[in-house]
Amino acid sequence: MNININKLVIDMGKTQIKTALILEDIVEVNKWLQQRLLESFIGINIQQAYSIQEAKQLLIKQQYELALIDLSLPDGKGLEIIDWLAVHASETISIVVTIFEDDQYLFEAICHGAKGYLLKDLNEDIFQRYLQQIADGQYAFSPCMTQKLLSYVKANELSNQQKKQKLQSLNLTNREKQVFSYIAKGYQVTEIAYELDLSSYTVSDYVKSIYRKLNISSRAEAALLAQQYGLI
Known part of the structure; x- marks a missing residue:
């Protein structure tokens, strides 16, 4: 999988993300993700969606550098949005933010084009560290998911x-x-x-x-x- 990232603005030695979309139906979690983005990237413009349909409406109007996407929404799967971005906005970095730790969800998300897979129980500081890592063009996976990937690669080899x-x-x-x-x-x-x-x-x-x-x-x-x- 190749990560295509726009030329980003450098602010105080760190790569800056200027636009982001959050797709999360739980209000409290959506706000939590918004706060992490605000604390990580000064002046970032954030749009929040609570359903697949709402996310699509926002995506038609604007492109985003980063999209934090939940897998399970009331009107469908977040993978549908990852697929849409892969076709219509390939430069957007799609990151799954979920509670699911299963191998099936992890590998499915990667196959659909996700560049990261973060669990919702991550500490605030650690989550923000991953956000900066993503902005710098690196993949971002929660530790347990990284171990699953390494185990898969080893078994496959x-x-x-x-x-x-x-x-x-x-x-x-x-x-x-x-x-x-x-x-x-x-x-x-x-x-x-x-x-x-x-x-x-x-x-x-x-x-x-x-x-x-x-x-x-x-x-x-x-x-x-x-x-x-x-x-x-």
Whole structure:
């Protein structure tokens, strides 16, 4: 994920955010976030929304450098606004501010384009420190969420290494591995031939060789084996 940030004004050695949107339906929390922004960035212009619809109306009228977004709103999910910003205002920094600590919400938010994930129980000073970190172009995640990300990356790297080792153990040529991956995805011989710029006869020969080497006899077996070896 790439963070695109406007050229920001420097004030007393710190990066300054001049405009921000808060999307939070709980009045007290919305005010709390407003206060954190006011204390972090002198002269900041803040707009507050309490629903998805209200946020959309504000976004149509103005662009913001920063958006603090709750995930659960009365009329929908905050992810909808993150998606909107990714398409229509990609320079806006979208930060999730939520009570949800689940991996599912974290990874979903990142996939939708969030540049940070902060929990609402953070200390005021720590929260403001994260705000400045965001303004300086860094990602911002609550400590427990950072640990989840690191654990995910580590597990994913281990899984990829294991799949790579398995793949290397396959008694297939590089071209056969290519054909094998297409077979497993459900491609027909003519389709594979088109994708690889080969004749159908050549692909048919590859298929026979692959089935013989792997001791399989159906596409279902090919799909299962390809998945195990990380080809799909």
